Amino acid sequence: MYQKLFIPGPTDVAPDVLAKMATPMIGHRTKEATVLQQNISEKLQKLMYTDDTILLSTSSGTGLMEGAIRSCTRKKAAVFSVGAFGDRWYELAVHNNVPADIFKSEPGQPTTPEMVDDVLKTGEYDVITVTHNETSSGIMNPCQAIGEVVRNYPGVLYLVDAVSSLAGAKIEVDRWGIDICISSTQKSLALPPGLSLCSISERAVEAAKQVEFRGYYLDLIRLYDQVKKSFQYPSTPSLSHMFALDYQLDRIMEEGLDNRFARHELLADLVREWAEKHFSLFAAQGYRSNTVTCINNTTGFVFADLSNALLERGFRIGGGYGPFKATTFRIATMGELEEGTLLELLAAIDEILGLEA
Numbered sequence: 628m629y630q631k632l633f634i635p636g637p638t639d640v641a642p643d644v645l646a647k648m649a650t651p652m653i654g655h656r657t658k659e660a661t662v663l664q665q666n667i668s669e670k671l672q673k674l675m676y677t678d679d680t681i682l683l684s685t686s687s688g689t690g691l692m693e694g695a696i697r698s699c700t701r702k703k704a705a706v707f708s709v710g711a712f713g714d715r716w717y718e719l720a721v722h723n724n725v726p727a728d729i730f731k732s733e734p735g736q737p738t739t740p741e742m743v744d745d746v747l748k749t750g751e752y753d754v755i756t757v758t759h760n761e762t763s764s765g766i767m768n769p770c771q772a773i774g775e776v777v778r779n780y781p782g783v784l785y786l787v788d789a790v791s792s793l794a795g796a797k798i799e800v801d802r803w804g805i806d807i808c809i810s811s812t813q814k815s816l817a818l819p820p821g822l823s824l825c826s827i828s829e830r831a832v833e834a835a836k837q838v839e840f841r842g843y844y845l846d847l848i849r850l851y852d853q854v855k856k857s858f859q860y861p862s863t864p865s866l867s868h869m870f871a872l873d874y875q876l877d878r879i880m881e882e883g884l885d886n887r888f889a890r891h892e893l894l895a896d897l898v899r900e901w902a903e904k905h906f907s908l909f910a911a912q913g914y915r916s917n918t919v920t921c922i923n924n925t926t927g928f929v930f931a932d933l934s935n936a937l938l939e940r941g942f943r944i945g946g947g948y949g950p951f952k953a954t955t956f957r958i959a960t961m962g963e964l965e966e967g968t969l970l971e972l973l974a975a976i977d978e979i980l981g982l983e984a
């Protein structure tokens with residue numbers, strides 16, 4: 628049965644975008660494939676406010692996170708975590724035999740520029756990873772201010788997970804000094820899952836070339852070299868995703884980037900206002916995500932009951948995730964969501980839980 632999705636990925640895909648996935652195949656070593664990838668790259672550079680090279684990967688976002696931490700770490704990576712997806716960077720490092728340390732914030736609190744400065748001062752690290760928008764806890768980290776700190780450490784690469792925020796919040800890759808900014812298609816970009824993408828700075832390319840064992844499929848230099856040579860992919864990419872992404876980026880530009888970011892903020896404001904009236908917010912003030920809101924279940928209602936009642940009405944919301952599973956629930960406001968649909972959801976929750984509207 629069709630359900631309106633308010634989970635933090637996958638998000639609903641517009642029917643015309645979905646239809647682009649059914650575009651007839653082309654050869655992946657043709658001029659058409661080159662033009663397709665080049666067009667996508669140019670549009671993504673606009674979306675990410677960068678002149679850096681764009682890499683695509685036929686994997687979900689975790690694939691490029693794995694490729695990035697493995698390809699770029701020469702000495703040791705400092706992983707900053709404010710939830711489950713921050714922790715994932717550390718797991719990726721461990722399983723790839725990449726030296727790394729993890730630095731966690733208190734629950735609900737962001738990664739701060741001061742924390743990053745204290746860690747980098749030790750001189751032990753040449754890579755840091757930060758989650759721009761932590762989907763498990765609804766925290767949006769101050770990535771611009773962190774970038775200003777990283778700039779004082781010229782040998783250090785700045786890797787950012789923007790999987791659940793790109794196209795839902797403004798991320799200025801060049802101004803913020805981000806070396807690798809990673810996202811995937813099924814969150815705020817509002818496409819089906821299965822493709823990920825990143826920007827990569829020349830600094831990061833030069834550093835990665837010094838790493839002897841970067842793996843094979845997720846080796847960022849292998850992806851980079853093929854882009855430089857022919858704007859193609861080293862193996863066979865998901866061309867279906869590329870057709871849909873190319874088209875979706877046009878739609879995003881048509882809406883206007885600032886309009887799109889403002890719409891996400893407005894929707895998140897509505898959820899926050901509603902949530903603060905009936906519950907409380909998990910993330911500290913000033914660090915709240917505009918694409919996913921994590922709400923403390925202060926009244927102790929049974930989440931599964933609410934979820935089932937909402938499913939009967941055609942809505943799917945998110946439960947808690949990772950360490951906050953039992954005590955929180957999440958409402959995502961990503962992609963093509965409109966205000967009217969969100970208000971319908973909130974009214975339905977009010978009615979089911981008997982909350983005062």
Ligand SMILES: *Cc1c(COP(=O)(O)O)cnc(C)c1O
Pocket residue numbers: 635636687688689690712758760761762788789790791811812814
């Ligand atoms: C969803 C998500 C991931 C994982 O991305 P996949 O595309 O599922 O591999 C990583 N980080 C964040 C912040 C996410 O929201």
